[in-house]
Amino acid sequence: MKTDIVVVSAVRTPFGKFGGSLREIDCYDLSAMVMREALRRINLEGRLVDEVYWGVGDTSACKDVYTPVVARQALLKAGLPPETASCSIDKACVSAMSAVQLGARAIRVGDIDVALCGGVTTFSREPLILRNLRWQGCRLGSQQLEDPLYALGYKDYNPVAVDTGEVALEFGVSREEQDRWALRSHQRYGQAHAEGRFKDEMLPLKVSTDGPERLLEIDEQYRPDAAYEKLARLKTIYGSPTVTAGNAPGLNDGAAAVLIASRGRAEELGLPILATIVSMANAAQEPRYLATVPAYAIEKALEKAGLSLDDMDLIEINEAFAAQPLVTTRVLAQRHYNDDPEKLDMLRDKTNVNGGAVAVGHANTASGARIMMTLIYELRRRGGGTGVAAICGGLAQGDAAVVKVG
Numbered sequence: 001m002k003t004d005i006v007v008v009s010a011v012r013t014p015f016g017k018f019g020g021s022l023r024e025i026d027c028y029d030l031s032a033m034v035m036r037e038a039l040r041r042i043n044l045e046g047r048l049v050d051e052v053y054w055g056v057g058d059t060s061a062c063k064d065v066y067t068p069v070v071a072r073q074a075l076l077k078a079g080l081p082p083e084t085a086s087c088s089i090d091k092a093c094v095s096a097m098s099a100v101q102l103g104a105r106a107i108r109v110g111d112i113d114v115a116l117c118g119g120v121t122t123f124s125r126e127p128l129i130l131r132n133l134r135w136q137g138c139r140l141g142s143q144q145l146e147d148p149l150y151a152l153g154y155k156d157y158n159p160v161a162v163d164t165g166e167v168a169l170e171f172g173v174s175r176e177e178q179d180r181w182a183l184r185s186h187q188r189y190g191q192a193h194a195e196g197r198f199k200d201e202m203l204p205l206k207v208s209t210d211g212p213e214r215l216l217e218i219d220e221q222y223r224p225d226a227a228y229e230k231l232a233r234l235k236t237i238y239g240s241p242t243v244t245a246g247n248a249p250g251l252n253d254g255a256a257a258v259l260i261a262s263r264g265r266a267e268e269l270g271l272p273i274l275a276t277i278v279s280m281a282n283a284a285q286e287p288r289y290l291a292t293v294p295a296y297a298i299e300k301a302l303e304k305a306g307l308s309l310d311d312m313d314l315i316e317i318n319e320a321f322a323a324q325p326l327v328t329t330r331v332l333a334q335r336h337y338n339d340d341p342e343k344l345d346m347l348r349d350k351t352n353v354n355g356g357a358v359a360v361g362h363a364n365t366a367s368g369a370r371i372m373m374t375l376i377y378e379l380r381r382r383g384g385g386t387g388v389a390a391i392c393g394g395l396a397q398g399d400a401a402v403v404k405v406g
Contacts, residue, residue, distance in 0.1 A: 002264030005104045007403070008271040009038040010373035011203050012256035015361030016124065017220035021207040022253040023124035027062055031074035031120040034257035037203045038116065039078075042271050044259070046080035050112035053087050053103045055095025055119025055365040058148060061126045070120065080116075090365070092394030093320060094282075095119050097368025097401060100258050101280040113265035118257035121363040123149065125253075149251055151238045154287075154395060161248065161321070163288040165240035168323040171292070171330050175242040179231040181322040182247040182358045186226035189355030193218055197354055200377045201370075221250050221361035247322040247358065254363030256370045275376040275403045278386070279304035283398040291323050293398035294390035295331035301388060301400040309336055312402075313385035314378060315347065316371040319356035320392055328390065354378060367391060372401055379405040 011034050016022030022030065031054065039046060054071035062068035071086035091098050096119030103115030129146040153159035168178065192198060204217035226246075234244040266273055281300035285293045294317050302308060309332060317325040329347040330339075337343035354374065357367060371389045379385045384406025392398050 002262065003108065004263040005107055005260055005277040006263050006266050007258055007274045007277065007376060008261050008266050009042045009044070009259040010201060010257065010274060010369070010376060011037045011041065012201055012366065012370050012373065013203055013205055013254045014216050015219045015221060015252045015254035015363050017361065018251040019124050020220045020253070021209045021216050022122070024209055025122070025253070026125070027056070027070055027120045027122045028073045028077050030122060030253070030255040031070065032077035033205070034118060034203060034255045035074060035078035035080070035116060038257040038259045042259070044269070044271065046078070046084070048269065049080060049084060049114050049116045051085045051087070051103065051106060051115050052080070053089065053099035053115060053117045055099045055368065056088050056090055057092065057095065057121050057365040058126065060129070060148070061122050074120070091397060093318070093362070093364045094368055094391050094393035094397050094399040095365035096256060096370070097372065097389070097391055097399040098282070100260065100369060100372065100401065101282070101399065103260055104277055104280060107260065107262050114259070114261045116257060116259050118255065118369040119365040120255040121365045122253045123251035123363070157287055157395065159238040159240070160290055160394070161238045161240040161243040164291045164321045164323050165236070165242035167289055167291045168242050168327055171327050173323055173326045173330060176232070177326055178242055178247040178322040179228060181326055182231055183226055183228050185319060185322065185352065185355040185358040186223050187355070188353065189219070189222050189359035190224055192354035193222070197378065197381065201373045219360045221252055222359045242323065243321055249319060249357040249360070249362035252361030252363045254361065254366050254370070256366040256373065258369045258372060274380065275405045278307070278402040278404050280399070280401045285396040287395040290392050290396045291321070291327040292331050293392050293396045294318070294324065294328040294400065295335070297398035297400035298328070298332065298388055298390045299335070301402045305402045307386065307402065309347065311386055312388050313350065313382070314353060314375060314387035315351040316375040316387065316389040317351055317356070318362065318367050318371050318391040319352065319358045320362055322358055324392060325351050325356065368399060372403065376403055376405060379403070
């Protein structure tokens with residue numbers, strides 16, 4: 001149908017490790033790189049983009065801390081016309097997928113025809129915070145700096161690693177399972193990268209941090225020497241019963257862009273159609289149930305699409321922790337397959353087939369777009385099919401997208 005929402009271009013940077021090769025690149029510049037590349041790949045003029053929707057996280061990492069309007073600044077750096085409307089959104093880790101959903105909604109109701117969507121995170125540029133000097137002054141005495149990245153929680157709630165570990169055990173997902181899934185992620189990522197499966201989605205970058213200029217064309221979080229014995233020896237973090245630095249991704253830097261359009265406009269402009277967005281959905285649960293919320297987002301997206309889990313050829317679940325896909329698939333198996341262990345294995349077999357964020361990295365407010373394009377490009381590599389991508393976000397928000405290729 002002419003009113004279908006289609007993906008016409010999708011690209012991301014390699015995801016850098018904390019303090020790694022991308023640490024000197026500002027979020028505006030990193031965003032502009034993928035915006036430009038998404039347009040360049042299909043030879044689309046910037047004036048044909050009606051609106052930009054861009055996910056951002058903690059804006060204290062921006063050079064303009066107060067109202068940085070990242071979408072606006074990035075699109076200008078990318079060379080889009082100054083008349084281009086934009087919206088910067090912060091929904092924590094679900095931001096980039098929600099950005100795609102907002103663009104799709106605007107297209108579906110007929111307000112626009114083409115939207116450039118995605119997100120960016122630059123954890124390495126996060127500053128330390130010194131609070132309360134404005135009114136208290138400082139004549140004598142030491143001052144305490146605060147690291148906003150420590151424990152990555154919310155002041156009025158548990159660290160997310162604590163909630164995730166506790167909920168994992170509640171659903172029967174052990175520390176050992178999480179470590180083995182983390183190893184699986186690195187192993188599958190290594191094989192996929194060696195076979196060139198990420199070339200379509202990744203924009204290699206010339207970087208010169210820590211030495212001569214070189215080409216970064218692999219995600220820096222990946223550990224080729226990962227081994228179960230090493231993972232099992234790691235201590236848990238922040239008081240979590242199961243989560244370690246090994247079965248979680250790092251604090252990563254990166255940007256991802258997904259260009260969408262109505263099918264009618266895409267055909268009119270002669271644009272390639274990578275996939276059709278069949279449905280998208282949001283969900284939310286009690287804040288501590290971060291690990292379960294992708295399951296409910298998946299259910300809502302499938303219901304909207306009139307499809308079932310059996311119709312999904314592939315599943316992408318963002319590995320905010322290794323526990324996330326394990327708990328999510330367990331919830332789905334309980335709710336749809338009476339907790340049949342064979343069905344649970346079936347779900348996990350087609351989840352994150354090229355590894356996930358434990359190996360790729362989790363550039364929080366870019367990851368929602370990243371998992372969508374990873375799913376789309378893998379379906380295309382297989383000759384087509386239908387899949388669902390889902391991601392959790394701060395205080396148990398969840399987004400999901402069903403896509404079809406072919």
